[in-house]
Amino acid sequence: MKLELGYIYIEDIQFGPESKVEKKTLYVNKDELISMLLEDQNLKSVSVDIAKPGESVRITPVKDVIEPRVKVSGKGNIFPGTLAKVECVGSGRTNVLKGAAVVTTGKIVGFQEGIIDMSGKGAEYTPFSKLNNLVIICEPKDEISPYAHEKALRMVGLKSAVYLGELGRGIEPDEIEVFETISIKEGIEKYPGLPRVGYVLMLQSQGLLHDTYVYGVDMKQSLTTIINPTELMDGAIISGNCVSACDKNTTYHHLNNPVIHELFKKHGTELNFVCVIITNENVYLADKERSSDWSSKLAELLGLDGVIISQEGFGNPDTDLIMNCKKIEAKGIKTVIITDEYAGRDGSSQSLADADVSANAVITGGNANQVVVLGPMDKIIGHVEVVNTVAGGFDGSLREDGSIEVELQAITGATNEMGFNKLSAR
Numbered sequence: 001m002k003l004e005l006g007y008i009y010i011e012d013i014q015f016g017p018e019s020k021v022e023k024k025t026l027y028v029n030k031d032e033l034i035s036m037l038l039e040d041q042n043l044k045s046v047s048v049d050i051a052k053p054g055e056s057v058r059i060t061p062v063k064d065v066i067e068p069r070v071k072v073s074g075k076g077n078i079f080p081g082t083l084a085k086v087e088c089v090g091s092g093r094t095n096v097l098k099g100a101a102v103v104t105t106g107k108i109v110g111f112q113e114g115i116i117d118m119s120g121k122g123a124e125y126t127p128f129s130k131l132n133n134l135v136i137i138c139e140p141k142d143e144i145s146p147y148a149h150e151k152a153l154r155m156v157g158l159k160s161a162v163y164l165g166e167l168g169r170g171i172e173p174d175e176i177e178v179f180e181t182i183s184i185k186e187g188i189e190k191y192p193g194l195p196r197v198g199y200v201l202m203l204q205s206q207g208l209l210h211d212t213y214v215y216g217v218d219m220k221q222s223l224t225t226i227i228n229p230t231e232l233m234d235g236a237i238i239s240g241n242c243v244s245a246c247d248k249n250t251t252y253h254h255l256n257n258p259v260i261h262e263l264f265k266k267h268g269t270e271l272n273f274v275c276v277i278i279t280n281e282n283v284y285l286a287d288k289e290r291s292s293d294w295s296s297k298l299a300e301l302l303g304l305d306g307v308i309i310s311q312e313g314f315g316n317p318d319t320d321l322i323m324n325c326k327k328i329e330a331k332g333i334k335t336v337i338i339t340d341e342y343a344g345r346d347g348s349s350q351s352l353a354d355a356d357v358s359a360n361a362v363i364t365g366g367n368a369n370q371v372v373v374l375g376p377m378d379k380i381i382g383h384v385e386v387v388n389t390v391a392g393g394f395d396g397s398l399r400e401d402g403s404i405e406v407e408l409q410a411i412t413g414a415t416n417e418m419g420f421n422k423l424s425a426r
Helices: 030-037 146-168 184-190 229-233 251-255 258-266 285-301 316-330 384-388
Strands: 002-009 012-015 020-022 025-028 043-051 057-062 064-066 069-073 092-098 100-106 114-117 132-140 175-180 196-204 210-214 225-227 237-241 272-281 306-310 334-341 362-367 371-374 379-382 404-407
Touching: 002 229, 012 043, 012 132, 020 146, 025 132, 025 146, 030 043, 030 146, 043 146, 057 100, 057 384, 064 146, 064 251, 069 146, 092 146, 100 146, 100 379, 132 146, 132 379, 146 237, 146 251, 175 229, 184 272, 196 210, 196 258, 196 285, 196 316, 225 229, 229 251, 229 258, 229 272, 237 251, 258 272, 258 306, 272 285, 272 316, 285 316, 306 316, 316 334, 379 384
Parallel strands: 002 092, 012 025, 057 379, 100 132, 196 272, 196 306, 306 334, 334 362
Antiparallel strands: 002 175, 020 025, 043 132, 057 114, 064 100, 069 092, 210 237, 225 272, 371 404
């Protein structure tokens, strides 16, 4: 399967009378976009704003971040099973508005959505401060259920990303990157001397506010299975969860999974990148046993020599992480796990809720309990009062001068467990 990603670089974003991409600037007709989004009768109001790198802007609470993309050729369409027909994606050409993103905010369903600062100390901890963000602010109708509320916000973000992505359909990309996979049989024949490596991608699936969707199916309803890595680049996996903001995988993370990109860079020279195994993170012990059994079984059936395992969330999912690691190692397959840590504000507590001696190769995205002070911003998009109750915040986090004292846990993407950040720990 061969996929070309055509990068159309976006260096600015502005509102205008016509939605278009011109000279690396993304222009958005906000009235047209709002009119389309208000077709969802669960929403009371929708407004649109812009947040650019370096501006004194704070966005909170953040529901999701999505990168605009459009299928130019090949089977299927972006976000199959959700906004598009259920058809296998991951081949042909997909154009990407690189440097732009849709961010959704507004009244929150729960308490875990986080903060994106576009400048200052907070901007250093989130990758989304570097993007030209179109922010969609949604307020649901009063009688709406939590499930309908979450879905409405999720769909608003995806629809907006598709709307923007379409603007890149007829544009010649500034750069084209090619990703190609071959069959397992072909890989064995073509790379006989290279170690066979797979990626076990753990997906949050613990219920409302903790769901991930694969081709439109809630992952908690699925057994562990195999997916082609290029399918993620076309939106086969989307985020429906909040978790803690620091280690939540947004839809943007899935579209740009750095583990997959790095494995492709080494494919054919240092290793044979065989496939991605996707598995869930359910609540009950029996479900964890079942899913980890299948992860190890598939790794063995595929004849893998090594596996990278990435987690999402913390606490309860630490058990899934260690089960996957322990059972795959027991098959004689070397593992590396990617996680983050909740080691207390002084860093002296146990980092994970579970552990095993087989987990002896660990990459950490930092300590989520580390406390930071975020300076006041000139402009707030969303509802800043929620920082007193978000995960990582506390009563008094929001100070009178507009500054915020929180744990890194409250900053979107700060300790991402795909390694989509700049932190680590010792």
